[in-house]
């Protein structure tokens with residue numbers, strides 16, 4: 323019997339066509355090729371199953387982004403502009419179409435989670451999404467893949483309660499904004515303290531608004547925070563929150579830029595920490611929502627450690643208990 327569960331990687335070479343100068347930009351196509359090359363050489367290689375996504379339709383995006391924003395985004399790409407909204411957000415002719423495909427990959431992750439149980443599901447897509455707000459591109463993000471997946475899960479499969487666990491080094495302002503007043507979607511984010519880190523949001527006192535009060539949980543870590551503090555925070559804050567909320571399904575915004583070698587943050591995560599995060603989420607998902615858990619790639623920019631970090635995370639998710 324295999325040591326690992328089947329690992330569904332949702333991926334297309336088309337994700338490489340969002341190319342804004344190769345490695346001149348940290349959010350480069352090579353991020354994905356490095357991950358794949360690493361996984362194919364390692365202990366998970368026989369458990370991998372790659373699936374090609376199809377593009378998200380506008381109807382699936384409109385619950386999160388405005389039509390006007392989508393038109394502006396498409397027009398910026400097709401007219402040959404090099405940036406959208408801010409100089410960080412580099413675009414090329416293909417970016418709009420590739421972003422629709424990345425959103426479609428997150429929807430396919432949901433579809434697979436509903437069709438099969440006991441498998442690992444990971445959307446290996448770019449551009450990332452968790453900084454993108456309803457009408458604002460930010461931090462290399464254009465369409466909020468995680469938020470789109472959550473709304474899709476609710477709408478297509480009538481799963482009402484969604485728990486989002488964001489462990490990217492940065493606060494997912496776009497996810498928080500989308501669900502700020504929504505008591506059915508719990509947003510938990512563990513990130514470097516906003517005083518020290520982009521985008522400057524995600525303070526502990528931000529806990530949601532209106533009917534959504536109490537359904538946002540920001541866990542801001544000091545620079546240099548490492549494994550022991552993260553594990554303690556997961557155990558003492560995330561686990562009780564998830565057990566109390568009783569979600570129908572869980573979405574992980576899986577960012578790997580908290581790694582100690584990643585200069586996008588001041589956090590000091592080890593590679594092995596991502597394995598602990600994976601097994602933590604897998605165990606909890608089994609306990610609270612019959613294992614309905616998908617992961618969607620966000621950040622992670624050190625090309626030498628991104629592959630090993632993703633491998634460690636997938637191994638934590640996939641190990642048979």
Ligand SMILES: [Zn+2]
Pocket residue numbers: 490491492577579586620621622
């Ligand atoms: Zn990040």
